[in-house]
Amino acid sequence: MPVEPTPRRRRLGAELRRIREARGWTQDEAARRLGYQSLSTVSKIENGLQALKIQQLPHFFEVYDITDPALREELRDLVRRAGEVDWWQRYEGVIDDPLGDYLSLVESATGLFVFNPLAIHGLLQTPDYARAVTEGSRAWKTIGDIERFVTLRLEHQRAIAERPQPLKIWTVLPEGVLRQEVGGRACMRGQIEHLILLARDSPSVTIQVLPFTAGAHAGMDGPFMLMSFPTGRDLVCIESLRAALHLNDHETVDLYRTTSDLLKSDALSPKASLPLLSAIAKDLS
Structure with a gap:
C-alpha cells in the first residue's frame, strides 16, 4: 500500500x-x-x-x-523513524520537499562544507541578515510567510546547536559576499561580527575568507554543500530557488571533495581570515 x-x-x-x-x-x-x-x-x-x-x-x-x-x-x-513527525512539519506551507529533505539530511550529518558565492549559509546567519535575505529573494508573497521562514531558520540553528554531537561546519566565504550590504551597513556589520565570534569561540565552526586577490578559483562553477555522515559516505547538495539536487555517486562526490580541498587552499587560512573579517566590519562602521 x-x-x-x-x-x-x-x-x-x-x-x-x-x-x-x-x-x-x-x-x-x-x-x-x-x-x-x-x-x-x-x-x-x-x-x-x-x-x-x-x-x-x-x-x-x-x-x-x-x-x-x-x-x-x-x-x-x-x-x-520513517513516519515520525519532525519539528519542521509545524511550518506547513513554508517547507517543501527539497527543504524538508535537506533538514532531514543535516539532522544526521556529522560534517558540512559550504561554498556559496551568493549568501552566507543559513546556519551562520543573524536574525536580521536572515530576514533581509528572505525579503530580498522575493520568494515569499506575504510578510507572514517571511516571518515564518525566518523563524524556521532560527529554530533550525537552535536544533543543530543543541545536538549531542556537534555538526562540524566548514565554510569558504568569498570576500564579495561579505562586502554585499545585505540589509544595510549595520545589518551586514552585525553579521560579520557574528562570524568573527563563531570563528573565535566555536570549535565546531571553521571560517575561511576567499579574498578578491585570489582571482580565479576552484568554486567558479557555483555553490554547493558537501555533507559527511557517520558511515563515512559523503553527499553533495546543490540548491536552487525551488529545487535541490542530491548527488551521491562516488565519482561526483570525489570531484566536489577535491573542489572543496582546492577552495580551502585558495582561501586565507582560518587564522589569517580573522583580520580581514575585522577590517570589513570596520569598513561598514
Whole structure:
C-alpha cells in the first residue's frame, strides 16, 4: 500500500538504491534476489512510496551484503523513524520537499562544507541578515510567510546547536559576499561580527575568507554543500530557488571533495581570515 514519501523514507530508499547500484544490479534483479514478484516493489521502496518494517531489514542486509554496523544502524533508525513527525512539519506551507529533505539530511550529518558565492549559509546567519535575505529573494508573497521562514531558520540553528554531537561546519566565504550590504551597513556589520565570534569561540565552526586577490578559483562553477555522515559516505547538495539536487555517486562526490580541498587552499587560512573579517566590519562602521 502506498505511504507518504517522508524525507526519511526517501533517504532510506536512496541508500538502498545506492547499494543496489554499487552491486551492479537492476531493479528487476534486486526484486528477484529479494523474492519479490515485481520490480515495482523495489521501485516503490527506493522512491519512499512503500514502507519497510524493521523485521524486513535483516533480509535486506543479507541479500545486499550490508555488513557495516554503522550503516545497518542508520538504516534501522530510518525505518524506525520513517513516519515520525519532525519539528519542521509545524511550518506547513513554508517547507517543501527539497527543504524538508535537506533538514532531514543535516539532522544526521556529522560534517558540512559550504561554498556559496551568493549568501552566507543559513546556519551562520543573524536574525536580521536572515530576514533581509528572505525579503530580498522575493520568494515569499506575504510578510507572514517571511516571518515564518525566518523563524524556521532560527529554530533550525537552535536544533543543530543543541545536538549531542556537534555538526562540524566548514565554510569558504568569498570576500564579495561579505562586502554585499545585505540589509544595510549595520545589518551586514552585525553579521560579520557574528562570524568573527563563531570563528573565535566555536570549535565546531571553521571560517575561511576567499579574498578578491585570489582571482580565479576552484568554486567558479557555483555553490554547493558537501555533507559527511557517520558511515563515512559523503553527499553533495546543490540548491536552487525551488529545487535541490542530491548527488551521491562516488565519482561526483570525489570531484566536489577535491573542489572543496582546492577552495580551502585558495582561501586565507582560518587564522589569517580573522583580520580581514575585522577590517570589513570596520569598513561598514
